[in-house]
Amino acid sequence: MPTLSHVNEEPVFPTCRVAGQRYAARFVLIVLLLSLSVLGSTGLPAYAAARNGLSCNPWSLVPSPKAGTSSNELEGVAVVSASDVWTVGSYFNLNLNSSQTLIEHWNSNNWQVVSSPNVGTGNNDLSGVAADLFGSVWAVGGFTNSAQGNDQTLIEHWNGSSWQVVSSPNVGNSNNDLNAVAVDLSGGVWAVGDYFNATRNHQQTLIERGHGGNWQVVSSPNAGKSDNDLKGVAVEISGDAWAVGSYFDPKFASFRTLVERWDGSSWNIMPSPNVGKSDNWLSGVTVDLAGNAWAVGEYFNPAQGNFQTLIEHWDGRSWYVIPSLNVGIGDNQLNDVTVDFSGNAWAVGDYTDPNNLFQTLVEHWNGVGWQVVPSANRRARYSLLLGVDMGSIFSPVRVISRVWAVGYSGNQTLTEASPNQVACS
Numbered sequence: 001m002p003t004l005s006h007v008n009e010e011p012v013f014p015t016c017r018v019a020g021q022r023y024a025a026r027f028v029l030i031v032l033l034l035s036l037s038v039l040g041s042t043g044l045p046a047y048a049a050a051r052n053g054l055s056c057n058p059w060s061l062v063p064s065p066k067a068g069t070s071s072n073e074l075e076g077v078a079v080v081s082a083s084d085v086w087t088v089g090s091y092f093n094l095n096l097n098s099s100q101t102l103i104e105h106w107n108s109n110n111w112q113v114v115s116s117p118n119v120g121t122g123n124n125d126l127s128g129v130a131a132d133l134f135g136s137v138w139a140v141g142g143f144t145n146s147a148q149g150n151d152q153t154l155i156e157h158w159n160g161s162s163w164q165v166v167s168s169p170n171v172g173n174s175n176n177d178l179n180a181v182a183v184d185l186s187g188g189v190w191a192v193g194d195y196f197n198a199t200r201n202h203q204q205t206l207i208e209r210g211h212g213g214n215w216q217v218v219s220s221p222n223a224g225k226s227d228n229d230l231k232g233v234a235v236e237i238s239g240d241a242w243a244v245g246s247y248f249d250p251k252f253a254s255f256r257t258l259v260e261r262w263d264g265s266s267w268n269i270m271p272s273p274n275v276g277k278s279d280n281w282l283s284g285v286t287v288d289l290a291g292n293a294w295a296v297g298e299y300f301n302p303a304q305g306n307f308q309t310l311i312e313h314w315d316g317r318s319w320y321v322i323p324s325l326n327v328g329i330g331d332n333q334l335n336d337v338t339v340d341f342s343g344n345a346w347a348v349g350d351y352t353d354p355n356n357l358f359q360t361l362v363e364h365w366n367g368v369g370w371q372v373v374p375s376a377n378r379r380a381r382y383s384l385l386l387g388v389d390m391g392s393i394f395s396p397v398r399v400i401s402r403v404w405a406v407g408y409s410g411n412q413t414l415t416e417a418s419p420n421q422v423a424c425s
Contacts, residue, residue, distance in 0.1 A: 057419040058374035059362055059405070064111040064415040067091040067102050072413045074102070074406035076128040076180070076336075079391040080135060083108030086158070087387070087406045087415065088116075088126035088139045099123045101156070103139065103163060104413070106404075111415060116156060116163045119143040124154060128180040128387075132187065135160055138210070140178035140191045151175040153208070155191065155215060168208060168215045171195040176206060180284075184235040187211065190262070192220075192230035192243045203227040205260070207243065207267060220267045223247040223258055230258070232284040232336070236291055239264060242314075244272075244282035244295045255279045257312070259295065259319060272319045273312060275299040280310060284336035284388075288343055291316055294365070296334035296347045307331040309363070311347065311370060324370045325363060327351040332361060336388045338403065343367055346418070348375075348385035348405045358382040360416070362405065380410030 064087075066072040074089035085106035090099040101124045103116040118124040122144030131137040137158035142151045153176045155168040170176040174196035181191045189210040197204045205228045207220040222228040226248035235241045241262040246255040257280045259272040274280040278300035287293040293314035298307045309332045311324040326332040330352030339345040345365035350358045360383050362375040377383040385407040403418040 059376055059416045059418050061376040061378070062111065062415045062417050064104060064413040065113050066411075066413050067100075067113055068093055070094050071408075071411040072102060073408040074104070074386065074413050074415065075126065076139070076387040077389045077404050077406045078129045078131040078137060079389045079404055080131045080137070081391070082402065084135070085404055086129050086131060086137050086139075087111075087404075088129045088141075089406070089408075089413070090125040090141075096121050098144070099125055101126050101141070101154075102413075114163065117165050119154060119165060120146055122146045126154070126156065127178065128191075130181045130183045130189070132183045136183075138181050138183065138189050138191075139163075140181045140193075142177035142193075148173065151177050153178050153191075153193070153206075155210070157213070166210075166213060166215065169217050171204075171206060171217060172198060174198050178206070178208070179229075179231050180233045182233045182235045182241065184239055184241070185237065186239065190233050190235060190241055190243075191215075192233045192245075194229040194245075200225065203229055205230050205243075205245070205258075218267065220260060221269050223256070223269055224249055226250060228258060230260070231282065232295070234285045234287045234293065236287050237289055238291070242285050242287060242293050242295075243267070244285040244297075246281045246297075252277045254300075255281055257282050257295075257297070270319065273321050275310060275321060276302070278302050282310070282312070283334065284347075286337045286339045286345065288339045289341060292339075292343070294337045294339060294345050294347075295319070296337045296349070298333035298349075304329070307333055309334050309347075309349070309361075311363075322370065325372045327359075327361060327372060328353055330354070330356070334361070334363065335384075335386045338388050338390050340390055346388055346390070346403050348388040348407075350384040350407075358384055360385050360405075360407070360414075375405075376416055378409040378412065378414070380412070383407070383409040383414060385414070385416065
């Protein structure tokens with residue numbers, strides 16, 4: 001678990017306060033979305049070479065507050081509507097000498113820190129956040145249990161008025177951490193991460209399912225007999241889900257991509273490609289209404305001696321590596337990805353410039369190829385983007401909302417937004 005290192009549109013579907021209304025709204029929404037999915041992205045066009053995308057307007061910095069006087073970091077973001085956006089992470093509390101949860105909210109005008117709970121006085125960190133159509137928001141991460149001397153899962157829930165810690169399970173007596181979370185139309189929630197298997201002396205995949213506030217560990221497979229880890233999760237409109245990460249393969253003495261799919265009854269490992277024989281990692285995944293999925297990460301290029309961006313696509317039958325761009329000759333990596341109704345996808349991360357400074361990296365899929373889009377940086381040694389979102393695929397807000405990305409710059413929170421018109425030519 002890390003210890004730190006003006007659009008005013010409202011949602012098309014208002015919050016339903018009566019159970020019957022909520023499920024009726026969901027039914028109407030499912031019919032609408034299925035219709036839109038037929039009109040929207042129905043497949044991937046012929047792959048074109050990635051190119052620099054100067055036709056896209058640059059992303060802009062949006063001021064965001066920090067907690068305390070030390071390091072702050074934002075790791076995940078969830079768009080409910082144009083005037084309702086959540087981001088989560090952690091900040092270092094000098095008095096407690098530990099990291100504590102950090103949650104901020106965008107109200108269409110500015111970002112504000114919202115009070116969030118912590119478990120104990122040890123390290124607490126939130127890595128991912130997701131929201132449903134009705135304003136229910138979930139955040140996941142981990143905390144250090146000082147009494148047991150290990151990390152344990154941390155799940156928090158926004159009930160419309162406050163954030164509360166929700167009881168969540170752990171596997172074994174060693175470290176457990178959750179890295180990402182996603183919601184589905186049934187009101188269910190998926191969270192993924194890893195735990196340390198003391199018997200095998202390796203990290204293993206960890207997947208948990210929440211419904212009605214009750215969380216349970218769901219059996220998930222591991223590739224090989226070494227370390228496995230899941231970093232991202234996304235849910236299809238059908239209810240099927242994807243989880244991505246990496247595992248260590250002794251055959252290559254390197255990490256390889258790991259992709260798992262929930263088919264409605266069990267999680268199964270799906271074949272996924274790698275570039276070369278060196279390290280390949282996947283960090284984020286998203287899926288559109290037609291069931292096409294994107295996964296992003298990085299791989300090591302031994303010929304150039306650096307890390308380069310890795311983008312993979314599921315076309316309904318198999319996963320493919322799609323050409324993606326790199327900036328300069330230093331390291332490049334992508335940490336998260338999101339997609340809209342029309343199939344426009346956005347990926348964010350960072351690259352190392354000639355002065356060995358970390359700079360933000362934003363790439364855009366316009367239906368033909370991936371483009372690098374200008375993004376903002378502060379005058380700091382490190383400016384990284386860790387999370388990106390434009391709203392749930394179940395929500396029409398995804399058509400009209402800006403795209404939000406979050407991370408950190410130096411010891412400050414970093415939030416950026418696309419222009420109001422997010423399409424690129």
